Amino acid sequence: MKLITTLVAAALSSLALSASAMTPIQDTELSAVTGQDGVSIFANLNVKMDSFVYTDTDPLDANGLGGGSISFNGIKATGLIAASIDILSKNSFLQAAGAVGVTNPGTFYNPQTGGDVVQIAIPADVQVAAGKLLNISVDAVKMGNNAASFGSFAMNQLDLRGTQVWIWAH
Incomplete structure (x- = not known):
């Protein structure tokens, strides 16, 4: 029985290795590849920090x-953020x-030498349920x-829809 299990495991692992082999593709072949562009990212933020402390290290004066x-x-910081990632031409x-x-x-950005740009955007038309936008509190x-305590504070329903961020190499 142990021999059969070993043979089955060896056969499966050799199949997995051959299935994951990568082959190079030339630029001319790559330019003909098409597909859906962009990647969507949705995040339900739930960030907690115990404390943020500012310390003045100056000695006491007179x-x-x-x-x-x-x-x-x-x-x-809690709430929903939805973002898309796209590659934009110059x-x-x-x-x-x-x-x-x-x-x-x-x-x-140098328009003469610059290339493609990665755009991260929080779509303006994404629908978020009432009360689920970003909230930040202390x-x-x-x-x-x-x-x-001097009290607390909160920033509620922070709406980041329509925000765009661009990233490129230089």
């Missing part, structure tokens, strides 16, 4: 000022950048080692 810290405790990128008000993309704001 009036007792300087030094100390402030901490933001119980930081959370002309498509320059057109898209112009459409959002970039008047001189040449200051950060449970408590404290000074130094004091246990008392």
Whole structure:
């Protein structure tokens, strides 16, 4: 029985190796390949951070000022984000950048030598259920080692739809 199991395992692993073999493709062949462009990414954010602490390391002055810290405790970011990733040609990128008000993309992208650009976008038309947009909150704001809190704050229903980010090599 052990011999049969070993033979079956060897046969399956040789099939897996031959099925995963990659073959090179020439640029001329690659240019003829077509398919659906872009990748969609959907994320349900649930980020929690115990605290963010700012510390002033200056020594105390004659009036007792300087030094100390402030901490933001119980930081959370929750909500939905949907993004798409596309590859834009140089002309498509320059057109898209112009459409959002970039008047001189040449200051950060060279139109003469620049190539394709990766675009990450949060679509403006994506439907998100009521109350499910991005929310950011801080449970408590404290000074130094004091246990008392100055209060809390929240940014609710942060709507990032329509946001675009472009990435390219240079």
